Amino acid sequence: MLEIKNLHAEVDGNKILRGIDLTVRPGEVHAIMGPNGSGKSTLSYVLAGKEDYEITEGSISYNGVDWSELGADERAAAGMFLAFQYPIEIPGVATMTFLKTALNAQRKARGEDEISTPDFMKLVREKSKELKVTPDMLKRPLNVGFSGGEKKRAEILQMSLLEPTLCVLDETDSGLDIDALRIVSEGVNQLRSPERSMIVITHYQRLLDHIVPDVVHVLSKGKIVKTGGKELALELEKNGYADYVDEEAA
Amino acid sequence: MDAKLASGGISSLENDGRATWARVEYPKIDFEDLHYYAAPKNTEGPKSLDEVDPELLETYKKLGIPLSEQEILAGVAPENRVAVDAVFDSVSVATTFKEELAKAGVIFCPISEAVREHPELVQKYLGSVVPVSDNFYATLNSAVFSDGSFVYVPPGVRCPMELSTYFRINEKNTGQFERTLIIADKGSYVSYLEGCTAPQRDENQLHAAVVELVALEDAEIKYSTVQNWYPGDSEGKGGIYNFVTKRGDCREKNSKISWTQVETGSAITWKYPSCILRGDNSQGEFYSIAISNGHQQIDSGTKMIHLGKNTASRIISKGISAGVSQNTYRGQVSAHRKASNARNFTQCDSLLIGDKCGAHTVPYIESKNSSAVFEHEATTSKISDDQMFYCQARGLDEEEAVALIVNGFVRDVIQQLPMEFAVEAQKLISISLEGSVG
Amino acid sequence: MNAPAKIQETKAEQSLNAQFDATLAQTTQDNANQRKQAWDAFKAKGIPHRRVEEWHYTDLRTKMTDAFALASKTSPKADALTGAGGLETYRIAIVNGRYVPELSSNQALAGLTVTEAEGFLAAQLGTDDAMAHLNQALVQGGITIKIDADATIEAPIEIVRYTDGTEVSSYAGTSVEIGSGAKALIIESFEGDAEAAYQSNALTEVKVGDKANIHWLKLQVESEKAQHIETLSIELGAETNFQHFIYNEGSALSRAQLFLEFKGEGTHAGLRGTCLLKDSQHADITLFVNHAVPECESREYYRAVVDDKARAVFQGKIIVEPGAQKTDGQMMIKSLLLSDTAEINAKPELEIFADDVQCAHGSTTGDIDEDLLFYLMARGIPEAQARKILVLAFLSEAIEEFEEERSVELLEAMTRKWLHADEMVSE
16 A cells, blocks of 8 residues: 655755645555646656655655655565656667566565566567567667657556556656557556556546546645546546646635 | 867967967967057047047948947937947057946946056956966967956846947057956846957958956856958958957856857967856856858867866857868867766857868867766758758849858857847858858 | 977886887898888887877876886797687787787688788888887787688687786787778787786788778777787778777776778778776777768767776767768767766867768767666666666667677677676676
């Protein structure tokens, strides 16, 4: 279970998160929606443990363990997975090598055995087929020369290989056309399980037609200003964020 | 770069002070034969603008810089006013708008006057950025300099108008050795323009100026130059040797110095306006357009010395070579041990017009700090036939097409110039490339 | 302001004087004249120092405190030589500047002739460099390698240059003549007694005909106390493909200077390399690429990883001569500084005298990209391992561009070993 309490965070001295409280239980899918600049991506980086993102107040704990002192790699080993909004290109690192290295690093951290190469190859082949990740993509350096849609599919492939228990999807829908959105959403939905928590960060409601959330939160100026069921997303789609932004201003 | 850049000081200069590394060739200068200081012909000095040689006024008019206050007030909106200090053959002959500047506390006067009226400022800052022994030409300047401009902007003051010095070398066989000192005190801002011209002479004239800028905490100095000294005739005879030492010191934190230059004139140009980024978070910028045509030789660039933390510099250099000219960008970017998070971005683009000229790029990149990130890019290209054809198909003649394309090539730099100079600079570019195609 | 004072002779220069006199005494008259000429050319300049623009960042005069005695003829055990590791090669062994047949492959190879050079090699240098002249004055021996026109040599030709002994110096001269249409891989290693302090100065002249396809891999794995200077002069014919790679790992001080000239049109040359530096190593790669004829393409891509107090120097000059239209020259220098006491100096130059050309150069220096590191760590890879992956990736990019499978494999293995990344990075 993820528990975020009164979380305040800043980047380069700019206060971005101003007191977030959020609890996500196993099996739940929470959507976080909000206008640009509300702190959505910051929240995802703070959860994943990016260095420049400083927690100034409050806490994050996962399954009872305080995360404030854990590095990004330790959080990943504990089950955290961030699907990046802009997956970074790493020239010189073959995608396959990267996948295997990451998988084994996590296994090792959890005290498990390393996966054998044949098993690994089989696993990747299966998973990549579902997500329409071509063998050609796997041969290329990580994310290099991938289209926007290919990058997002590769992120979900990583997610399904690494089998995290806490998935944070940061604007996974941005830059996707309808077909790609469907493929990615199906991939995500297959990973929904009673043991797994998900946080889906998005600006638009359309992703939530495919990945139906249990709870929807509205984030504005670094705070959750409203929480509701999936109907809240539809309401936002109709009325926009103006109500929340104005409320905040007034 | 001055002499230090490549070879560690004066010793790199041979007897007559020429650097062995600069890509310029010129006959040995006979310093005995040169008049270090030439007062304008009218030995009394003009008492008002009415007495100034009409030829000079005409030059001003051409440059679009009005010299008389009435003229300025009649025609120009107040925010576009320019205060001008005119230096002819090393002597300051007219400074406009002094009173109004004085109201804001800004001191703008000939340096000879500053020595008398503000000795404490002159003593404190003169020679503090460019030491007397810095390089041969700086030493020569220190020994013989006669006049120049002095600017002091007090703390928190945003200088209410553009300041400008206009230089002209008139006398035959003259060296002009003016010295400029600009001090921007804490939290102040000043934009300064410098224009240079010289009439045609068969013999070479020497311009060996020294410019020192000092920016204190949170202060900003913007220094722009449009240099159109006489480049010599079509045979390469005559013209100005332009050997100038320009250096800015971002002495305290959050200060900023920005150099913008449009170099179209001179037979030989050898100048490297530099920034010493001493204060933490200080910024240095260098924007340059260097155009060489005919027999001109340009070896110019900058030097960004990152000493403080989080210092940033940006270099955009556009070189255009035509005729049988040689055009070299030479620049140094260095990060010292303590310059954590220093950043530099350098873009040097060269455009060649014709196959008899040369374009050269010589960067020196030196980093002693792992958190410093330096990026350097350079490209060389020519005006493509497709571009020319397109323009001509739209009715432009060859020269117009070249001017249009070149102006597009240098746009990033032109945009950095104050409005008053931007238009003039574009005109100059077109004029200096006349006859380069065909 | 005064003329530079006449520089006093250093201890090293004084030692060289004596060594040259001794060398001359043992030389035949023919060779003596040539050696004298070279010596005079060296003496006119002396050991290069920082005021010599080409040596600005490598002050050899200060760093070369003495000139070690000329190494004598020795014959080390065969297993002392590493060369190209486990590859099946045609080996040419040069020890202390001299060809050693008993350590070399002795079967004949069709299309290849190796001849021991008689003392002096009258190399037609594309340079007036002092240290190249010094090599010619003191050269101890060397070989001439000839590859016949249209010959395809399958096995890598391995030139092992070994300096045997401590506080000695070796001067090797090599002339390589490659016929038109020939195809070969040359792997050249520079090595010596582990932990021995010695000086090696090699001069190699390469002439390649038309339509040849040559890959040349240089492995600089000299002892960590060695001083290594190599001058390589290359002339390329028309429509040839010449790919050169420097793997620079050894030596306390190293300087590789390459002088390449295009003599025929339609030729491609790739000059690449990686520098892996730690402790207080100083490595200098200096290039002069002269596009003397039209329609040639050159790529100069080098990468350096610099740790501890090491210093990497890269100077590269692309010259496009008048009339060399349609030249395409691209130079890129990338450096990673892994410590706050490491240093990088880069000077990528363009000197262009023709208008219809495409030339560009670029340079980046900095630390490992924090965003890349975060991405890897967010996938569960521990920081130390993630850093190694990124350093390896950075170097691999340059290695792969060499596009010669056997070399790429060898280089990647050597790079991993240097990084201690064997177990850390999964295949």
